[in-house]
Structure formats: structure tokens, C-alpha cells
Amino acid sequence: xxxxxxxxxxxxxxxxxxxxxxxxxxxxxxxxxxxxxxxxxxxxxxxxxxxxxxxxxxxxxxxxxxxxxxxxxxxxxxxxxxxxxxxxxxxxxxxxxxxxxxxxxxxxxxxxxxxxxxxxxxxxxxxxxxxxxxxxxxxxxxxxxxxxxxxxxxxxxxxxxxxxxxxxxxxxxxxxxxxxxxxxxxxxxxxxxxxxxxxxxxxxxxxxxxxxxxxxxxxxxxxxxxxxxxxxxxxxxxxxxxxxxxxxxxxxxxxxxxxxx
Numbered sequence: 001x002x003x004x005x006x007x008x009x010x011x012x013x014x015x016x017x018x019x020x021x022x023x024x025x026x027x028x029x030x031x032x033x034x035x036x037x038x039x040x041x042x043x044x045x046x047x048x049x050x051x052x053x054x055x056x057x058x059x060x061x062x063x064x065x066x067x068x069x070x071x072x073x074x075x076x077x078x079x080x081x082x083x084x085x086x087x088x089x090x091x092x093x094x095x096x097x098x099x100x101x102x103x104x105x106x107x108x109x110x111x112x113x114x115x116x117x118x119x120x121x122x123x124x125x126x127x128x129x130x131x132x133x134x135x136x137x138x139x140x141x142x143x144x145x146x147x148x149x150x151x152x153x154x155x156x157x158x159x160x161x162x163x164x165x166x167x168x169x170x171x172x173x174x175x176x177x178x179x180x181x182x183x184x185x186x187x188x189x190x191x192x193x194x195x196x197x198x199x200x201x202x203x204x205x206x207x208x209x210x211x212x213x214x215x216x217x218x219x220x221x222x223x224x225x226x227x228x229x230x231x232x233x234x235x236x237x238x239x240x241x242x243x244x245x246x247x248x249x250x251x252x253x254x255x256x257x258x259x260x261x
Contacts, residue, residue, distance in 0.1 A: 004241030006031025010087035011078065011126070013065065016043030018191025019141060020091050022228035026236045028056030033082050037063040037074075057082075065092060065118040066110070075125045084129035087239045090119040090140040090163075094193060097200055100154030108155065115159045120166060127174065136179035137239045140167050144185050144258045146250070152204075164250060171248035180247035182238050187254020188216060190225040222255030 010027045014020035015036035021043075024034045028051045036051075036058055038044040044060045051058040059082060061074055078085060095111040123138055130136025142160040144150070149157040164183050171181035188194055198216065202209040217224055234253050237243055252258060 001242065003030050003236060003239070005087065005236070005239055008032045008086040008239075009035065009078070009083050010089065010239065011035045011037065011085045011122075012089040012091065013037045013063070013122075014091035014093060014141075015060070016040040016047055017091075017093070018193065018228045019186060019189060019231055020089070021047045022232035023089055023091070023235045024058070024232075025051060025054075025056075026229065026232035027087070027239065028054070028058060030236055030240075032087065032239075033057040033059070035078050035082065035085070036060040039064045066114045068113065068118060068121055071118070071121050071125055075122070079129075084133065085126040086130065086133070086135065087137045088123060088126055088139065089235065089239075090123065090138070092119065092141075094143070094153075095155040095159070097152045097197065098154050099152060100158070103155065111155050112159055116162050116166075119163060123170070127179070130179045131174060131177040134178040136174070136177075137243075138167070138170065138174075138179065138181040139235055139238050140181075140183050141235075142183055142185055144187055144252065144254055146183075146185065147252075147258050148260055152201075168248050175247050178244075180238075180244065182247060183250045184231075184235060184238065185250060185252045185254065185258075186226070186231055187252065187257035188220060188225045189228055189231055189253075191228060194225065220255045220257045224255070226253060226255055 010032045012024045015024045016038035028034045036048055041062045048058040048060040092115045140163050145153055145157040146161045146164050167181045167183050198212050202212045231253050
């Protein structure tokens, strides 16, 4: 299937991690120029090198999402070197596991700025170019916790849900301009983040890590954790010409993990 994204410029956040790097590799294979953004310089460089080693086009930027003031400069640099952003993949890191009650307001504020405010500000910066060209894709990766809140992820559940409401509202404002805005939800995808959460649960409950993983996979109808590249494939479709009539949606990639409709 021809996706129609060859030559497009894709800005991907969290590109040094499991989900972000898988998305970047998939889009690069489809011919997009990928701009990789992450705060981890070494991971970022490794992903960029692997993409270029496979004849893909990649540029990396060390980018701290907590630094809202750096957005204009970073995006201007992208525009001057590879062109306006056509595809934006909002993929932020997750906050530490916490209960919903009793958290310091500073922790809430810091995570809000990094996970929510930065996403909104970056999107606002690239949207005018998308609308002017009559084509754009804003894809925001959140969590299944926005549908069924996950125990001990109180901050994540609350802040990621804010992005769902924002994305849906945005989608109605920009659809007439050929821009789509969708949310994609990873289930239990085999990344370092999921490994970390499993390890934290094993430690908290004083159980063997293998037992925690077995219990988790048993709760997934597909019987396994997802592969990062499976997530990347769905993102590539949402970014494509073929998905031009999909907007304002929440797409699950979870092997049936979330039981609610």
C-alpha cells in the first residue's frame, strides 16, 4: 500500500526510546525525513545512526520538553534545514508511578508542563504551516489509562486524559484545512518503560518479576506484549494519505488489553 508520506517531514518526540524509535524507523522506511527529538543524546544518536545506516534520512535534536522557551528556536531550525513539519508525533515520557492523592503540587506542575503544555505549545507552533499547505498530521501517544485508569499511575492517568480532550477539540478546528489530529494508545508494548513498571510492581508487591510479567501477559487476550514495530506501523498508517478521513479518534494498539468498549 502506498502511504503517500515519502518526502514528508516528521518530527518525533521520545525518539530515543522504544516506541519513538520504532515510529521513527517505520516512517523513515516509508520515505519520510525524520527529525528525532529526545533529551537523551546518546540514545538519540544511536537511533539516528541506525536510520541513516539503512539509507533513511534523519536529523536529531537534543530537546528537553520541560524547556518551553526552546520550542520556537528548535522548530525554526528544523524549518531552515529540512522544511516545515508535516507530521508531528507527540510522545512524551511518563511520570513516576504515584497514587492520585497526596502528591506535591510541584510534581503535578512539572509533569503538566512537560507532558501537556509542551505538546500544546509545539503543536501550535507547527500548525500554521500544516494549515497553509492543506495537509498535516498531529498524532499524540498517550496511555490506556485514559480509558481505564491504571492503579498507581495517578498523575499519568490525569494528565494524559487532558491531551485526549485537547486533541478531540483541535481535530474539529483544523479538519477543514486538511489536518488530522488523533490519539493513539499503546497497551503493554515491550519497551524499557513497561519493563520499569513491571520491576516497580514486583518490588512494591515483593514478588518475582517473572510472576508479574506472566500475570500481565495472561491479562492480554493476545497472550503477549506488543512489539514496538507493531505500534510504529499503526502510527505510519495514521500519518498517511490513506487515513485522511480519520480524525478526532482514539486508536488502541493493545492486543485487546483494555476490556471496555
